[in-house]
Amino acid sequence: MSALTLVDVAFMGGDSSPKEIAKTARLMGFKAVAVDGLRDYLRVNGVSLIPRHTFTDPNKGMMPRGNVLRVFRCVDPDAFKLTNRVMTYAHAVELGGKVLSRLGRKNAKKLANTAIPVVIRASEVYDALVHGRSLSGLATLLKLYEAGKIMLSVGSGARVLKEVRHGITLIALLTTLGLSEAKALAALTINPKTLVERAGYVIK
Amino acid sequence: MSLSEGQLAIVLALTSLALSVVSLIMVTFLYRHNRVINSKMALLASALGSRAVKAYVKAVEARKERRERRRYLIVRLVYSGRLSKAELESLIRNAYEKLYGSSRSSTAGLKVVDIDERIGTAIIRFKAPRKWEILAALGAVENLSEGRVVVIPLRVSGTLRKAKEYARRLTRSAK
Numbered sequence: 375m376s377a378l379t380l381v382d383v384a385f386m387g388g389d390s391s392p393k394e395i396a397k398t399a400r401l402m403g404f405k406a407v408a409v410d411g412l413r414d415y416l417r418v419n420g421v422s423l424i425p426r427h428t429f430t431d432p433n434k435g436m437m438p439r440g441n442v443l444r445v446f447r448c449v450d451p452d453a454f455k456l457t458n459r460v461m462t463y464a465h466a467v468e469l470g471g472k473v474l475s476r477l478g479r480k481n482a483k484k485l486a487n488t489a490i491p492v493v494i495r496a497s498e499v500y501d502a503l504v505h506g507r508s509l510s511g512l513a514t515l516l517k518l519y520e521a522g523k524i525m526l527s528v529g530s531g532a533r534v535l536k537e538v539r540h541g542i543t544l545i546a547l548l549t550t551l552g553l554s555e556a557k558a559l560a561a562l563t564i565n566p567k568t569l570v571e572r573a574g575y576v577i578k
Numbered sequence: 579m580s581l582s583e584g585q586l587a588i589v590l591a592l593t594s595l596a597l598s599v600v601s602l603i604m605v606t607f608l609y610r611h612n613r614v615i616n617s618k619m620a621l622l623a624s625a626l627g628s629r630a631v632k633a634y635v636k637a638v639e640a641r642k643e644r645r646e647r648r649r650y651l652i653v654r655l656v657y658s659g660r661l662s663k664a665e666l667e668s669l670i671r672n673a674y675e676k677l678y679g680s681s682r683s684s685t686a687g688l689k690v691v692d693i694d695e696r697i698g699t700a701i702i703r704f705k706a707p708r709k710w711e712i713l714a715a716l717g718a719v720e721n722l723s724e725g726r727v728v729v730i731p732l733r734v735s736g737t738l739r740k741a742k743e744y745a746r747r748l749t750r751s752a753k
Contacts, residue, residue: 401730496717500721501721503718534725539717542713542731543714543716546711546714546716546717
């Protein structure tokens with residue numbers, strides 16, 4: 375396992391068994407993984423598995439209470455509404471899909487002003503890069519992050535175990551996208567750790 | 579007092595000898611204190627703001643540039659079916675080209691030096707300044723192979739001998 379405390383805040387393959395998830399996380403250098411759909415906190419093979427809940431419509435359904443990492447996912451710039459409900463319940467905002475392609479100036483300003491942590495999925499970034507899609511929204515996000523105006527965390531965004539990428543690979547991706555090495559490292563270590571702490575879990 | 583032709587020749591020979599000795603000393607001094615002189619020149623350039631001096635300093639520094647060093651990356655491979663050396667190389671090269679373009683790919687010095695199919699490790703050679711790019715490209719291999727091949731970076735080494743040593747140690751621990 376890596377000497378760094380790498381945390382994956384976006385593992386979407388909740389159907390896999392905890393043992394398999396922990397084994398893959400260990401192989402990829404992660405010490406903690408936030409698993410979407412997991413009911414309770416588990417510690418398997420030295421890896422912490424943290425329950426995570428993702429919601430896309432802030433006005434629909436009840437949010438799970440207790441120590442669950444609650445993430446508001448926004449895939450469309452038009453649906454980017456940081457309502458009071460989102461600000462109260464969500465620990466972070468996850469940006470994906472079209473938002474990574476184009477994040478308006480107003481939305482970027484909103485993110486910087488509300489100081490809510492931002493999560494992005496590496497799988498979506500790789501998809502966009504491989505298929506030649508625009509990533510100007512991501513560039514704006516990275517600029518804000520480099521300037522210290524937002525707190526950015528990067529998760530693997532894997533739906534199946536094979537999609538999990540090594541932590542160093544993700545740091546390298548951020549570095550080649552223009553971030554400094556320190557900031558890229560923080561996006562996978564300090565920031566997700568802080569985010570998970572807000573949900574009530576302390577990673578040592 | 580007038581000098582004879584013979585004396586004049588001796589004086590000229592001695593003067594030229596003295597000049598050559600002085601120039602030799604100066605060349606040796608310049609060669610030994612090149613760095614100091616360069617920094618002084620840079621200081622002078624910043625003081626004067628002269629483009630010509632700056633260009634001279636840049637030219638001198640460019641001459642000193644060595645060839646880019648190579649690095650060796652030891653990776654663990656997780657794959658289904660068979661995976662040959664050429665196949666792995668083309669996968670990584672394609673991933674690199676997708677992310678950074680073919681012109682950068684051609685100068686990255688990318689090559690799969692060794693592959694051990696029994697325990698699933700490989701050694702990849704590349705130019706040192708491209709380290710982050712190569713590591714990032716390994717993530718795209720999964721997309722291109724549709725999840726068939728997963729490449730996990732383990733260690734970067736400066737020499738092939740050390741890289742092979744590390745791979746051998748991995749083989750021993752796997753047994």
